[in-house]
Structures are given as structure tokens and as C-alpha cells.
Amino acid sequence: MPFNLSQKKSKPLWREYGEALLVALILAMVIRTFVVQAFKIPSESMMETLLVGDHLLAGKFTYGIKFPFTNSYIYNGKDPARGDIIIFKYPNDPSVDYIKRIIGLPGDVIAVRNKQLYRDEQAVKESYVRFTSPNRIEPRRDNFGPVTVPPGKYFVMGDNRDNSLDSRFWGFVDRSAIRAKAWRIYWSWESFSNIRFSRLGKHIE
Template sequence: MNPRWHKVVRDYAEALIIALILAFFIRSFVVQAFKIPSGSMLETLQIGDQLLVNKFLYGIKVPFTDITVVPISDPEHGDIIVFRYPLDESKDYIKRVIGLPGDTLEMRDNVVYRNGERLDEPYLAGLPAKNFPPAHNFGPVTLPDNKYFCMGDNRENSSDSRYWGFVDRSQIVGKAWRIYWSWDGPFSIRWSRLGSLVE
């Protein structure tokens, strides 16, 4: 092979390898893309929203394991998190953190109380139930160590901790961060949502 072409091929190969390593590093430790497939987080998140999940915020893990090597912070009340579904860890879910380890939660007539205080939840969708009979009452229940209680903002249409229990700390992937794309069909882009923070 011509030495000049050999150098060009080698340079491109090196650039490709470096790009793949960087992509793996970023996806493993920093951010990961996630698509909203259902309406359980309406109106905060729309079906068709595509967002970035901050994996770095809650600690650095060994890739493909639940081993945290550098703890940074823990989820807080109100965080919207992506986690592995406790009943089938091959699926990712997204919900809002309502209860932290040690909290006592209770729901009476569709109103959530945390440690005896009624929650102010302005983000609730208030949409009518469509998919299944919602749970309007539960508890009181006190969360064990390393367990989180998560619920959807579309409370009447959300499969969440009321039905399948707690989310373990090890199952949490990261915090929903920013919407990078959103559409309601191939020719209906929600321009106003692009780049917006997830809160």
C-alpha cells in the first residue's frame, strides 16, 4: 500500500476508535438518551419527548453493573428519574421521586401525605383514568433503607410504586435532565420543547 494512503487509513481508524471510546464513556458515565413511550408523566413529559438522562449526578458505576465506585449524590424529593423497572429490569421506567428512604407516605382520597404533611403537587395532570382503576388510598408505609417511592405525574394513568413497590437505589439509572427532541408524529415537531429542562 502507498505509504501516504496507509497513513490516511491509520489516521481515520484511530479517529474512529477514539470516537467509539468517547461515545462508550459518555453513555456509561455521563448521559444517556431516553424516549418517552407513554403518557404516565403528562403534562410534564409528552409522548414523543426524547431526553437526556444525567447518569453522573447520582454517582459513577462500573459499566454493566450496580457497583458504585464514586458516590456523588442521592435522588431528592421531586426528582424525575429513569430506573430499571423492578419487576422486569430489562425495561426502563421514568417517574417522579415522591418518597426517600425513611419517609412515611400515605395517600388518602388521592392526596399524598409525606411524614404527616400534605404534598403540594402543582405538576399533576388531573386527567381522567383510562387504562386501569387508579389507587386513591394506600399506607401509611415507611420506606426502608435504599428504597424510593416513585409516581407518575399523570397520577390516574400511571403504573408506579403504588402497584409494584419500591425502587431500589441500585436500579436508578439517572436524573432526567433536558429534552433534546420532541414530536407528535414525523411532521409535527414541538419546537418550543427542544432544549427545555425537565422539572
């Protein structure tokens, strides 16, 4: 008996929608786990590079892809570099994500003298840095170190140096705690009535 296409039973509509939703959820989980992470800027510690209300995408594959819930890598990406803006697990509370700029790599000697950053005894020029209290000098914040960054660790600081709790206060970031590299702003606003259209799609550097 020849097969009649008209005899083939179609799936119920609820099942078709259910399967499509399931595929979409699985795809979203894969992207969230291995490809990109969405992040919202909650504080002023990275001004003027990143503003409160910026929503950004961060590449999770840049520094390698880990097996879920482990520190073992499926794919080893490139090593973090000086100047990279990274999202990482806060050392004092790994359930919280922080975002800062990498200032020191393993082996670097980092010091701050009267707000000026020094790396290996050389003054570092930083065009992105902002000082809200340029004439006020405070210990530890504005005079720090020198410290040598240990193997497998990174020294990070916020661009808004007078308003950033960073490696000067709580120490180094472990390589395994780095989750992603900040990539691009996809949304930015101060309020519903003040959307920063000029920042949409801006590459982060």
C-alpha cells in the same frame, strides 16, 4: 544521514479513517456509560411534564458513577431527592427502563387519600400533577397506604396520576436500580409533521 520529513510514510487513508472512527466509538461508549443517557418517553404516565415523543438526556453522574456491570461506585454522587425525575430499572423486569418522580425517601411515610398525596401525615402540594379522571376514585390508585419507605429504597409516582403504574402497584425502587436523573429535552415531536420546537432544550423539573 539527516532525517528527511519527506521520507516519512503517511498512513493509508483507510487507516486514518479507521482510527478516527475507533476513537469516536470509544468516546461515545465512555459518554454513554458514565456521563449521559438518552431516553425516549414511550407513555403518558409523566404528562404534562413529559410528553410522548419527548427525547431527553439524563445525567448518569448525578447520583454517582458505577463500575460497568457492577453496583460498586467509582464516584459517589449526591443522594436522590424528593421531586427528582429519575430513570431506573423496572423492579419486575430490570431489562426495562422506567421514568418516574421521586415522592418518598427512606423513612418517609407515604399515603394517598382520595387522590391527595400525604407524606408523614402532611398533605403535599404538587403543581405538576395531572388527573384525567378527577371525580373517579379507585382503590389502590387513589387510596393507598400508609407505607414506610425502607432504607435504601425510594417511592416513585408518575405525574399523570390516573394513568401511571408506579410504586402504588409494584413497590419501591432500590437505590442501586437508579440509573440517571432526567436533565433536558433535546428533541420532541408527535410526528414528522409536528415537531414541538417550543420544548427543545427545555430543562426538566
